[in-house]
Amino acid sequence: MIRLKDLTKNYAIGENEIPALLDINLHIHKNEYVSIMGPSGSGKSTLMNILGCLDTPSSGHYYFKQVDVNTLNDDELSAMRNKEIGFIFQNFNLLPRLNSLQNVELPLIYSGTLAAERKERALLALERVGLSGRLDHKPGELSGGQRQRVAIARALVTNPGILLADEPTGALDSKTGEDIMRLFQDLHDEGNTIILITHEPEIADYAQRNIFIKDGMIHSDKINEK
Numbered sequence: 211m212i213r214l215k216d217l218t219k220n221y222a223i224g225e226n227e228i229p230a231l232l233d234i235n236l237h238i239h240k241n242e243y244v245s246i247m248g249p250s251g252s253g254k255s256t257l258m259n260i261l262g263c264l265d266t267p268s269s270g271h272y273y274f275k276q277v278d279v280n281t282l283n284d285d286e287l288s289a290m291r292n293k294e295i296g297f298i299f300q301n302f303n304l305l306p307r308l309n310s311l312q313n314v315e316l317p318l319i320y321s322g323t324l325a326a327e328r329k330e331r332a333l334l335a336l337e338r339v340g341l342s343g344r345l346d347h348k349p350g351e352l353s354g355g356q357r358q359r360v361a362i363a364r365a366l367v368t369n370p371g372i373l374l375a376d377e378p379t380g381a382l383d384s385k386t387g388e389d390i391m392r393l394f395q396d397l398h399d400e401g402n403t404i405i406l407i408t409h410e411p412e413i414a415d416y417a418q419r420n421i422f423i424k425d426g427m428i429h430s431d432k433i434n435e436k
């Protein structure tokens with residue numbers, strides 16, 4: 211599903227090039243549940259941005275479902291992002307003026323899905339995360355855990371190839387965080403491919419495979435023997 215080959219990412223700061231990722235080689239298969247951990251500044255967000263097609267590598271290749279992402283133009287890249295990547299962020303990134311149903315419908319509006327089908331699919335996604343009773347609520351009228359459920363429904367609604375979650379429990383208390391991690395567990399059991407970025411070992415422990423990055427390199431990559 212995902213293959214990174216000799217991938218590097220440098221950021222230009224004035225005359226200097228700062229390496230953020232160095233020679234990354236990585237395969238992630240369909241239905242894997244992978245955590246990515248590492249210290250601050252190790253390159254986690256840089257990697258997430260590349261995996262999510264929000265940024266492109268400086269050299270090397272990113273193949274998503276066999277397609278070399280370098281060969282896509284901006285429109286193709288946005289279309290791929292919209293269809294194939296479900297993003298889940300620490301701070302939910304919901305639109306405050308829209309209710310739950312409208313927030314979840316958004317990716318389908320961008321992809322040009324007709325209104326009736328949009329609504330039907332958004333309702334199903336909200337049902338999947340246990341929020342059928344909160345369709346008309348705006349983000350400000352929901353608890354943190356409920357907001358994250360809306361964000362997860364929004365990520366699921368396009369039926370993406372991968373779910374990319376960056377510190378999804380970072381803004382939640384530990385009990386609510388556990389509920390969200392159980393939901394991820396169920397989504398993985400249903401066949402979803404999940405990549406989870408976290409700095410908390412307890413959260414990484416939910417994943418099947420744990421990757422640790424340090425100084426822009428893969429330091430370890432282990433199956434979680436739990």
Ligand SMILES: Nc1ncnc2c1ncn2[C@@H]1O[C@H](COP(=O)(O)OP(=O)(O)OP(=O)(O)O)[C@@H](O)[C@H]1O
Pocket residue numbers: 221222223228229230248249250251252253254255256257409
């Ligand atoms: N837009 C940018 N311009 C220049 N340098 C950047 C940029 N973004 C990140 N960097 C540098 O790249 C390196 C990796 O940063 P990155 O944000 O990927 O780390 P991170 O692992 O996500 O850290 P954190 O846990 O603090 O979020 C850092 O040295 C950082 O200073």
Ligand SMILES: [Mg+2]
Pocket residue numbers: 254255256
């Ligand atoms: Mg980061």
